[in-house]
Structure formats: C-alpha cells, structure tokens
Amino acid sequence: MTDLERVPGLERLWAQTTGDENILVAVVDGPVARDHPALAGATIDVLTGVWPAEGTATRPGRHGTAVASVLFGQPGSAVRGVAPRCRGLSVPAFSARRDKTSQLELARGIELAVERGAHVINVSGGQFSPSGESDDPLSRAVRLCAQENVLVVAAAGNDGCACNHVPASLPGVLAVGALDELGKPLAMSNWGPAYRDQGLMAPGENLLTAVPGGGTARRTGTSLATPVVAGVAALLLAEQVRLGSRPDPSGVRRLLLATASSCVTEGSNAGSTTSDGNEGCERCLAGVLDIEGALTALTTQLSGTQTPATTHTPAATRNLATTQTTATTSSPETPLRPEAVVLSAAPGCGCGEAPRAVAGPTVMPTPSFQDLVTAGVVPSTTVPAPVTKAPTPEVVLSADLEDPGRQLVYALGTLGYDFGTEARRDSFKQLMDPVLIDGIAVPANPYDARQMVDHLRTNPSEASALIWTLNLELTPIYALEPSGPYAADIYDLLIRLLAGEVDVEEAENFIERVAIPGAMSGQNAKLFSGQVVPVLDLRQRRGLYGWEVNRLVAGATQIALDQPGDTAPAETVATSLRDFLSRIYYDLRNLGATSRDRALNFAATNAFQAAQTFASALAMGLVLDTITVEKSPFGRQDSDCWDVRLRFFDPENSRRAKRVFRFTIDVSDVQPVTLGEVRSWPES
Known part of the structure; x- marks a missing residue:
C-alpha cells in the first residue's frame, strides 16, 4: 500500500513547510465532506450559489472527499494529506444529478476558482478527447489560468491507452499519471505525445483516503495521483513565501518538470515496447515527481548559490510546451492489495538508458545549478524573486x-x-x-x-x-x-x-x-x-x-462624428464599430461570471462610448490592435473596478507609437456602470 509518509522526499519537504494559509488550492470535483475527522482543522471553503447543494453520500461526494483528503488530511488523523496547512476551496462542479460533468461545467469551475484567488487548481477528472483539444469554454478557462499565473493540475485519465483527456492535454496544464507501488506506471494510466513534455508520474495505487461518514478506504487511479502533485506544488509555493519570495505557480510547474526523474517500465529496458506497440518510456510522461530534486532546486533558485555538480540529468532538457461532450472522474474504486511495498522515488530508466537495480527507497541526486541554467529554470546570472500574483483575499x-x-x-x-x-x-x-x-x-x-x-x-x-x-x-x-x-x-x-x-x-x-x-x-x-x-x-x-446592431451603429456613429475636430468618415466608424462588437463576441466570448469578463461584456454593450473612441483613433489612421481588461488601481469603496484598454496601431508605420484608450467599469452590482471619461495616451 502507498502511504504518503513513505513517498521519498515528502518528509523532508514537510520538515520545511506543511503549507501556508495564504496559498489557496481549489478542488474542482464533487462536494467534500468537510466534517470528516481527517479534515478537522483544515480550512476548506465552499464555492456556493452556483450549483445546487448536495450531500456527500454520492459517487461525486466520495470522489471529492477522497481527493480533498489527499490534499488536506490533517497530521495525526487517519488520513494525512500532502498540504494540510494550505487553504482549500471546494468547487462542486461534479454532481450526482447527472452521470457525467460537461466541459462547460469544468470551465465554469476553473474560472470561478481563478476569480476566488486560487494558486493551484486540482482537476481529478476529464473527458476523453481523440484530438487532445477541448471545447472553446474550457480552452479559454485554461488560457485564463496561464494569464493569471494559476497552475492547473489535471488527471491524465484511466483508459490505459496512448490517448488524451482534457483538460490534462491542454497547453499549460500539468498532467498527472499514476504509478503503482513498485514505481511502475499503472496499466490504467494514460500516456501519449500530449503528455510527453507536460506530464508527471506520481503515486496512485492504494492511497489511503477519507470516506464520507468518517471512514477510510484505499483508492487507485490518476485521480488520486493528481492531488499528490497539486499538494507538492502548493508546498513549494508555501516554501517560496517562507523564504521571502512571492508564490509563482508557473515557475513551480517548470521546476517540477525540470527536476522530474525517470521511472520503471513494464519491459526489461527503457527502450522496450509494450504489448500495444507504444514505447515503454512514453508511459512515464515527462518523468516521475522528484520532491527532493524540486526542493533543492527551489532552494538553489531562491538563494542563488550553486550546488555541486552531479550525474543527474533533469528532464527539463526537453522542450516544455505551454495550447458537447462529457467529463468523467478518473479514479475507479479498486480492490485492496494485501502486500505493502514501499514506493521508490527513482527506481528506473530514462529513454535509452538501462534500468538501474534498486533495493528499497532511493533518492535521486539533485540537479546542479548549471543543470537548471541549461534547462532554463533559472537565469545564468542573478536569480530574482518571481514576479507573480499575490494571494488574493476573498x-x-x-x-x-x-x-x-x-x-x-x-x-x-x-x-x-x-x-x-x-x-x-x-x-x-x-x-x-x-x-x-x-x-x-x-x-x-x-x-x-x-x-x-x-x-x-x-x-x-x-x-x-x-x-x-x-x-x-x-x-x-x-x-x-x-x-x-x-x-x-x-x-x-x-x-x-x-x-x-x-x-x-x-x-x-x-x-x-x-x-x-x-x-x-x-x-x-x-x-x-x-x-x-x-x-x-x-x-x-x-x-x-x-x-439592435443596425440602430446602435447608426446612433453611435452619429455621436462620434459630432465630436469636435477631424474624424473618420461615417462608413469607416460604422465598420470599425461592427468589427469591435463582433470581436468581443466571437474572439473574446466568455461565460460572463468573472469580474474581468463582466467588464469586457459591458464594454461591448456600452458601445456608444466605444464609438467615440474609435472615431478619435480612426481620424489618426489607426486600427484596433488589442482589447485588454486589467484590475483598476483606483476604485470607490466596496467597488470592483476594471480598466478596459483599447490599443490602436498604424498599419502603415510600425515605428509610430500606439494609442491607448482606457475607460473604467465597476462591476460590483448586477448592472455594471462606467466611471469617469475615456482617457487616452501614446504608448511606445
């Protein structure tokens, strides 16, 4: 059986930190039985008001509780979790009211977790996707996480094939496959090209978990390996905070991939093929979670000191990629196995290497400073503290x-x-x-x-x-x-x-x-x-x-043309305004639930103000370049203000300065409202 205390490197990491209440880990899953004794003392909030409240004595409830206990199980309880002192957020997107959860609901859960300030989002579920691509809402939700520096950790799936699950296969996500008790990939754990540069293997067989009602059970699958990786990522973020840096989820993702070690495959050597013809080493994704290596690399990165060179070659020498159906949970209940085998941290082989014999737990040598420089994890000169989002209050x-x-x-x-x-x-x-x-x-x-x-x-x-x-x-x-x-x-x-x-x-x-x-x-x-x-x-x-686009364009164009000074022809203003509205809807379409998206959508609806902006820009021969929404540094008390910025450029003169137009929108009420006037300035 796999007990977290026996996972190599975790005890050393726990000696440094068991978490930080400012690090928020969201669990997009079924509801969590927060009254379980193993979670007594854990800080786990619930995102309410989006999905109907359900009990936990359901399949989604058992799944969500199991995943949460691997993350937040308290020391001294029946189930010890990886990051017991980090703050949790239960996002109950999986429901007993339906057999499967749509990509739309996964997207909604991810976006709302970002809105609540999550640093890490655990998704122990997914949907089979032959192409590795997802529906538009889910793709946009994952891109939002990349923009906001939020780490999504998702299960690779339990189909036992070279196949993709979303969101795990989407660019920027940290996919997780499952190892058995001997450190070999589980037969059910998915693999494939999409995971080769962005997937980690972690313990996933017979993990002890909490069961609603107060009991415990051992469960197997990529769903259980995922919170192990998410928890380690949260602890490394907490360690960044402890050492005086700001939490950098994207940096931690790169670090975990860079320090990943090799693993055992089913064949006698790493180059062997499995019965289905796939390379054995591909089952290992980008490598095995190496807690020792990641912690040493993080300490090296923040201290700027160099450690002695070793024979270890980090997996990050590989190129790390950043890209209405249903989603299913990824950890079926499995029978318990009587034997208790200690998981070895790095018992295996890299592609092209012969396997190394291992007796009992081992620890891979940690990467040198030059290894990390070569892998692009740390710069070759000084190592500044990561510039990332600060913990966001509710x-x-x-x-x-x-x-x-x-x-x-x-x-x-x-x-x-x-x-x-x-x-x-x-x-x-x-x-x-x-x-x-x-x-x-x-x-x-x-x-x-x-x-x-x-x-x-x-x-x-x-x-x-x-x-x-x-x-x-x-x-x-x-x-x-x-x-x-x-x-x-x-x-x-x-x-x-x-x-x-x-x-x-x-x-x-x-x-x-x-x-x-x-x-x-x-x-x-x-x-x-x-x-x-x-x-x-x-x-x-x-x-x-x-x-009423026809009436809207005619009226807004006239308002724009009535402004003093030279303006563009009426047809040009009207065409640009239609393009603006279409771009908001088709190129930037969203669910309208986050503050950012509400501001963006209201900016499109408030098109009369946008028309005046276009008239001024077009009179100077400029065309629309980008539309961005940023948190406003100013706002009234109890407001939620966002700056919408429209950037224009001269298509005939690339050396000419861009022109920025900005207006502020307060979205704290059901009906958003604009504040002040449109401001404009040049930007190099």
Whole structure:
C-alpha cells in the first residue's frame, strides 16, 4: 500500500513547510465532506450559489472527499494529506444529478476558482478527447489560468491507452499519471505525445483516503495521483513565501518538470515496447515527481548559490510546451492489495538508458545549478524573486442587498428556449394555432421561433412555461428565470427580444445578440437534450439589453462624428464599430461570471462610448490592435473596478507609437456602470 509518509522526499519537504494559509488550492470535483475527522482543522471553503447543494453520500461526494483528503488530511488523523496547512476551496462542479460533468461545467469551475484567488487548481477528472483539444469554454478557462499565473493540475485519465483527456492535454496544464507501488506506471494510466513534455508520474495505487461518514478506504487511479502533485506544488509555493519570495505557480510547474526523474517500465529496458506497440518510456510522461530534486532546486533558485555538480540529468532538457461532450472522474474504486511495498522515488530508466537495480527507497541526486541554467529554470546570472500574483483575499461578489453572497453574471449571447420534456413540448404544440401553408392548415411547430413569438404575444402567460436559455452559438450556458414582483415585465421583454432575433437582418429592430445581467440562483435546469445548466435569477428589467446592431451603429456613429475636430468618415466608424462588437463576441466570448469578463461584456454593450473612441483613433489612421481588461488601481469603496484598454496601431508605420484608450467599469452590482471619461495616451 502507498502511504504518503513513505513517498521519498515528502518528509523532508514537510520538515520545511506543511503549507501556508495564504496559498489557496481549489478542488474542482464533487462536494467534500468537510466534517470528516481527517479534515478537522483544515480550512476548506465552499464555492456556493452556483450549483445546487448536495450531500456527500454520492459517487461525486466520495470522489471529492477522497481527493480533498489527499490534499488536506490533517497530521495525526487517519488520513494525512500532502498540504494540510494550505487553504482549500471546494468547487462542486461534479454532481450526482447527472452521470457525467460537461466541459462547460469544468470551465465554469476553473474560472470561478481563478476569480476566488486560487494558486493551484486540482482537476481529478476529464473527458476523453481523440484530438487532445477541448471545447472553446474550457480552452479559454485554461488560457485564463496561464494569464493569471494559476497552475492547473489535471488527471491524465484511466483508459490505459496512448490517448488524451482534457483538460490534462491542454497547453499549460500539468498532467498527472499514476504509478503503482513498485514505481511502475499503472496499466490504467494514460500516456501519449500530449503528455510527453507536460506530464508527471506520481503515486496512485492504494492511497489511503477519507470516506464520507468518517471512514477510510484505499483508492487507485490518476485521480488520486493528481492531488499528490497539486499538494507538492502548493508546498513549494508555501516554501517560496517562507523564504521571502512571492508564490509563482508557473515557475513551480517548470521546476517540477525540470527536476522530474525517470521511472520503471513494464519491459526489461527503457527502450522496450509494450504489448500495444507504444514505447515503454512514453508511459512515464515527462518523468516521475522528484520532491527532493524540486526542493533543492527551489532552494538553489531562491538563494542563488550553486550546488555541486552531479550525474543527474533533469528532464527539463526537453522542450516544455505551454495550447458537447462529457467529463468523467478518473479514479475507479479498486480492490485492496494485501502486500505493502514501499514506493521508490527513482527506481528506473530514462529513454535509452538501462534500468538501474534498486533495493528499497532511493533518492535521486539533485540537479546542479548549471543543470537548471541549461534547462532554463533559472537565469545564468542573478536569480530574482518571481514576479507573480499575490494571494488574493476573498472578494464579496455581489452588492445585491437581498443576498450579498450571490455570484453575479453579465453574459452575452443569443436568446433561446427549451421545453425540458416531451410532454411540455407537446402541450405547446396542441395549444398553438395551426399555420396556413398554401391555404392548408398544418399543425404548429413549437421549434419555429417565429411561430412561438406569435403564440407568446397572444398568450403572454405561456412564457413562464418555457425554459428560457442564453446560448453561446448553439450551446446553452444558462437558463433564465425571471423572479420577484417584476417577473411578468421581464417575460414580456424576453418575448420582444426573441422577436427581434427572428426579424430580418436588415430590419432596424433586428437583434443580433442580448446582454443579460443576473445572479446565479444555485439551482440547475435540465434541458430536453439532457444538458444541465445553471439558472440565472433575473429580478429586474434594468440592464436586459438587445443589441439592435443596425440602430446602435447608426446612433453611435452619429455621436462620434459630432465630436469636435477631424474624424473618420461615417462608413469607416460604422465598420470599425461592427468589427469591435463582433470581436468581443466571437474572439473574446466568455461565460460572463468573472469580474474581468463582466467588464469586457459591458464594454461591448456600452458601445456608444466605444464609438467615440474609435472615431478619435480612426481620424489618426489607426486600427484596433488589442482589447485588454486589467484590475483598476483606483476604485470607490466596496467597488470592483476594471480598466478596459483599447490599443490602436498604424498599419502603415510600425515605428509610430500606439494609442491607448482606457475607460473604467465597476462591476460590483448586477448592472455594471462606467466611471469617469475615456482617457487616452501614446504608448511606445
């Protein structure tokens, strides 16, 4: 059996640190039984108000509790975790209400963990992906982590093949495969080219875990190896803090990969092939987690001193890469094995090396300073402290006085509707008036939005019987539920917005997309397709907005052209404004849940202000280069202010300075608001 106390190097790391409460590790998984004795004393918050609260006596609950106990199990308890003094955040994206969790929900969980200030995000689950690519929301969530310097540690999967799981195979993620008790890759642990430069092997067989209700059990799989790596990463971040540096999750990822050691394969030598024809050494991904080597390398990096050269060659001499289906958890329950074998830290071989005989636990020699320089882990001169995000305090996400803890959303998309069940669909079909086609009456088609609009205009009370949805392209991301004393008015507005969407594109009142401000209700809606989406609570009409693009562009262009001074021709301003709106939606589309995304989406909706910016820039012959959103250094008390920056450049003169236009948006309320005027300055 594998006990964490026997994992080589972990006791030495624990002697330096068992964690820091300022290091936040998010567990995107099932709900966690925080009342388990092994977690007594652990600081584990729960992200509430997004998914319905569920008990832990479920498969997702058992899985989430097991993963959390490997991370946060307290010293002296039945289950000792890797990083017991780090702070935890349970993100219960896996639900017993559905068999599998979509990539959309994984993306939502990852984004919200970033919003709460996570340094490390543990995802002990994934979805099989033949290409190694994911749906757009999940890809964007992982890219957000890279931008915010947040480390995603994800399970490689338990299919036992050279195949990909997302998010583990996405660029920038630290993938984790599982070792058995002898230090060999488990037969179930996935491998493949996507993991070759960004995957680590870690103990994953018969790990002792907590079980909801107070018991313990041994579990096997990449799901359990993942929190071992995530916990070690958290401890190294805590050690950075202890040594006076700022936590650098991306730097720790590079360090862990750079110091990875080789492992034992099933064949007699590293160059042997397995029965399925894959290279045996490929099962080892980029190498085995080497805690001793990583800790020594970190100490060397922060102290700037050189250690004696050794024979160890770190795995980082390799090039380290940074790139509606369902996701499944990655650790099946397995029978216990009676024998207890101590895991060896580095019993094996690198590609092309012969295996080394090992008797009992061993420790690989640590990398020299020159090794780390060659691998690009540390610079060849001085070693400055990493410049990274500081620990982020928990932020109050809502200014709604009725419920100040609700997760706010300001999302863009297209309006749709759903019936939920066949019975509900058929009831609409029977109640809707027949349609005349060439003088012949045919039954109504409830999926025809034009027919539905006509029916709802005649029978407005029927609007509440539909499940209204907000979609990104053809994918529903939220269900919309008007509530409160103005619910009838909100339903009426939704009918009008839907009517605008089905109008002809040339019409003045044509609506291309809608902006929806609301808050997560903590409930889910199951759609006719079986997809489950969070419900947005809409309590007021204010801020619900249809993008009447034709009217918007005409009006905003006129406002821009009325500004004093030389401006670009009206057609140029109008074209640029349309390009801006399209780019926000198609190139930067998002779920609208994080503060950054709410600011970005409101910037697009507040297009009149953007039009004035475009007119000024275009008058100087500039075109849009980048759109960025940054936390504003200034803001009112209890505000959540973000600066939207539009950068323009001269396509005919690359030496000309860029022009930056900035405006500030406060997203602390359900309805965001702009602050002050647009500011502009040149930028080299």
